[in-house]
Amino acid sequence: MSTQQSAGPDGTASHPGRLEVDDVIVVERKKVRTAISGTVVGNFMEWFDFGIYGYLTVTLTTVFTADLPDPWGILVTLLGFAISFMVRPIGGLVLGPLGDRIGRQKVLFLTMAMMATATALIGLLPTSAQIGLWAIVPLYLLKMIQGFSTGGEYAGATTYVTEFSPDRKRGFWASWLDVGSYVGFAAGASVVALTTLATQAVSGPDAMVEYGWRIPFLLAIPLGAVAIWFRLRIPETPSFEVAEQAGSTSKAANDPLARHGIGGILRHHWRAILIAIALVAATNSAGYALTSYMPTYLETEVGVSNLMAAVATVPVLVLMSACLPLIGRLSDRIGRKPVYGIAVVATIVLMVPAFAIMQIGEEWAVFIALAMVAIPVAFYVAISASALPALFPTATRFGAMGIAYNVAVSLFGGTTPLFSQGLIELTGNTFMPAFYIMFFAALGGVAMLTMRESANRPLIGSVPAVETREEAEAIVERQDTDPLIDTSQMPVVTARG
Numbered sequence: 001m002s003t004q005q006s007a008g009p010d011g012t013a014s015h016p017g018r019l020e021v022d023d024v025i026v027v028e029r030k031k032v033r034t035a036i037s038g039t040v041v042g043n044f045m046e047w048f049d050f051g052i053y054g055y056l057t058v059t060l061t062t063v064f065t066a067d068l069p070d071p072w073g074i075l076v077t078l079l080g081f082a083i084s085f086m087v088r089p090i091g092g093l094v095l096g097p098l099g100d101r102i103g104r105q106k107v108l109f110l111t112m113a114m115m116a117t118a119t120a121l122i123g124l125l126p127t128s129a130q131i132g133l134w135a136i137v138p139l140y141l142l143k144m145i146q147g148f149s150t151g152g153e154y155a156g157a158t159t160y161v162t163e164f165s166p167d168r169k170r171g172f173w174a175s176w177l178d179v180g181s182y183v184g185f186a187a188g189a190s191v192v193a194l195t196t197l198a199t200q201a202v203s204g205p206d207a208m209v210e211y212g213w214r215i216p217f218l219l220a221i222p223l224g225a226v227a228i229w230f231r232l233r234i235p236e237t238p239s240f241e242v243a244e245q246a247g248s249t250s251k252a253a254n255d256p257l258a259r260h261g262i263g264g265i266l267r268h269h270w271r272a273i274l275i276a277i278a279l280v281a282a283t284n285s286a287g288y289a290l291t292s293y294m295p296t297y298l299e300t301e302v303g304v305s306n307l308m309a310a311v312a313t314v315p316v317l318v319l320m321s322a323c324l325p326l327i328g329r330l331s332d333r334i335g336r337k338p339v340y341g342i343a344v345v346a347t348i349v350l351m352v353p354a355f356a357i358m359q360i361g362e363e364w365a366v367f368i369a370l371a372m373v374a375i376p377v378a379f380y381v382a383i384s385a386s387a388l389p390a391l392f393p394t395a396t397r398f399g400a401m402g403i404a405y406n407v408a409v410s411l412f413g414g415t416t417p418l419f420s421q422g423l424i425e426l427t428g429n430t431f432m433p434a435f436y437i438m439f440f441a442a443l444g445g446v447a448m449l450t451m452r453e454s455a456n457r458p459l460i461g462s463v464p465a466v467e468t469r470e471e472a473e474a475i476v477e478r479q480d481t482d483p484l485i486d487t488s489q490m491p492v493v494t495a496r497g
Contacts, residue, residue: 019479019487024472025238025465027166032173035164038234039157040180041227042112046150047181047291048223049119051188052216053081054292054417055309058299062209064135066128071425074296075418076136081292082418083140084147088406091151093262096402099152100259104160104240104398107152109231114149116224118142123217147410154409155401162389163237163397166467168332168456174386175328179321181381185291186317191216193311239462243394243491257461257489259395262403269400272391275447276404279340279388282444283380284413286347286437290373291317293417293433300421301430302361312363316370320378327382335455336387340448343379347441350375351434359430376441390454393461394491412440457484461491 053060057077065073091111099107122142128135157177165173199212256268266273291313298309331339350372358369392400416436423432458464464475464485479485 019463019476019485019490021469021472021476023463023490024475025242025463026469026472027164027238027465027467029467031235032164032166035234035237036161036173036176038230039108039160040177041230042108042115042153043157043177043180044184044187045112045115045119045220045223045227046153047184048188048191049115049146049217049220050292051185052119052192054185055189055192055295056208056213056216057081057296057417059208059213060139063127063129063213064139065133067133071421074300075421075425078296078418078421080136080140080143082415084143084150085410085413085415087144087147088151088410089403091148092155092402092406093151094148095152096155096399097261097265099156099159099398099402100396103236104156104163105231105234105236107398108156108160108234109228111149111153111156112224112228112231115146115153116220116227118145118149119217119220120224123214123220151406152402155405156398158385158405159389159398159401160234160237161385162459163239163394163462163465165386166465166471167458168466168471169329170390171328171331171336171383171386171455172325173328175324175382177385178381179324182291182317182321182324186314186321188216189295189311189314189317191219193307193314196307239394239459239465242463243461257393257395257491260399262399265396265400265403269392269396271450273400273404275451276388276391276401277408278440278443278447279380279451280384280405280408281412281440282344282347282447283377283384284409285416285440286351286373286377287381288413288416289420289433289437290370290377293420294370294373296417296421297433298358298366301424302358302366304361304366308363308366312366313370316367316374319371320374323378324382327379328386331383331386332455335453336383336390337448337451337453339379339383340387340444340451343376344441344445344448346376346379348438351438351441352431355431355434387451387454390457390459391451393489394459395461397459397461458486458490460489463490 057074060080061073061077065076068076095107095111122139125138125142126135158174161174161177162170195212195215196208199207199215203210203212260268294313295309298304298312304312327339354369354372357365357372388405389397389401391404416433420433420436423436424430464472466472466475475482475485479487
């Protein structure tokens with residue numbers, strides 16, 4: 001990768017401030033697949049744990065809070081889920097800037113190891129039958145460790161796949177990250193369902209409370225080992241390496257494209273952070289309602305069985321996951337903003353009818369209702385990994401994502417199960433989760449209107465990324481007339497100039 005001024009074909013010095021063919025990042029499709037597969041496994045592992053905890057919430061309430069009266073037991077268990085999200089901003093504040101200093105790959109390895117270890121240890125905890133209400137304390141501590149690690153996981157994973165993807169196909173490639181997320185959640189739900197069937201067949205109806213709940217958590221040991229092995233194989237992103245070589249990762253207090261600490265990130269990028277927070281809140285209030293909260297809602301408010309609650313969302317999540325790359329590719333063609341617009345409108349139109357149909361309680365109604373909730377979720381999450389990191393420059397992308405994403409998720413995403421159930425208990429209105437989701441969709445719509453379109457553009461603070469040298473030559477040839485090319489935001493060019 002060239003980072004110095006070079007001679008033109010006639011032997012004279014090239015004009016400063018112009019992009020050269022050797023400046024453009026050429027990433028072969030095989031390397032993109034290797035890098036993204038190594039990142040996807042981490043998201044799979046993260047959401048596998050969410051799936052387990054979400055679908056075992058009612059069982060874990062009996063295991064860890066047996067001495068508490070209704071509805072406090074289930075609220076205390078849901079608080080464990082919320083606590084992990086409250087810790088996420090701390091993880092983002094620590095691990096995000098660290099990833100901007102030492103690289104994305106190293107931090108992603110660390111988050112994967114912490115996450116897998118904490119999930120496995122939950123399966124070894126004592127229960128309230130053994131030590132009383134003290135049983136909830138180590139559960140909360142391990143959920144906090146998970147929250148800290150995931151504070152760097154999604155911010156780092158989205159940063160990584162965004163920086164490793166070619167500009168023209170970033171929506172498509174980055175969408176695979178959330179395919180891993182929702183397949184992981186479906187896998188967690190499936191494991192809970194299969195474990196329930198197997199243990200009850202062997203030991204009777206109380207088997208899950210007695211010991212069966214431990215099995216899904218302990219599966220994190222072999223799954224985590226595989227995920228860590230994948231993380232060891234992924235390389236550093238080309239965009240990070242180029243920016244570091246060009247010197248844009250050095251600190252410059254007044255340069256928004258330079259690397260900054262937390263204060264500098266907030267000073268230079270507060271508008272983009274607010275946009276990201278609003279979009280993440282809209283995405284995750286709907287997403288976590290569909291995944292982590294829906295099993296509890298179906299059991300407590302609709303009256304379906306534990307097994308049915310675990311099974312119902314699996315085909316919906318699998319089908320939704322299959323659609324994400326298609327929506328990601330669509331965003332490469334029409335832009336990220338129109339796709340966000342579709343998600344916002346779909347949320348406002350479909351959410352109340354979906355919850356109304358769900359109240360019927362029949363299996364067919366539950367499947368239809370969940371599919372309706374999944375439609376806007378699919379349009380949100382398919383472009384999250386490509387749209388959100390593109391709001392920030394390369395030198396501070398991990399840190400800024402760590403702040404924006406985790407603040408939003410901790411306040412408005414991971415707390416969705418707790419707040420939704422709390423609003424139902426407070427008002428007696430079973431439609432409150434729908435109104436909660438629609439409120440954040442409206443805020444997300446306002447943010448979408450003010451965001452910068454990033455489809456087909458080089459990332460801020462990065463040079464163009466393509467799949468072939470022919471594409472690189474074409475970009476250099478048209479750089480003076482292409483409105484998507486802004487060399488003033490490219491570290492190699494500005495360093496040379």
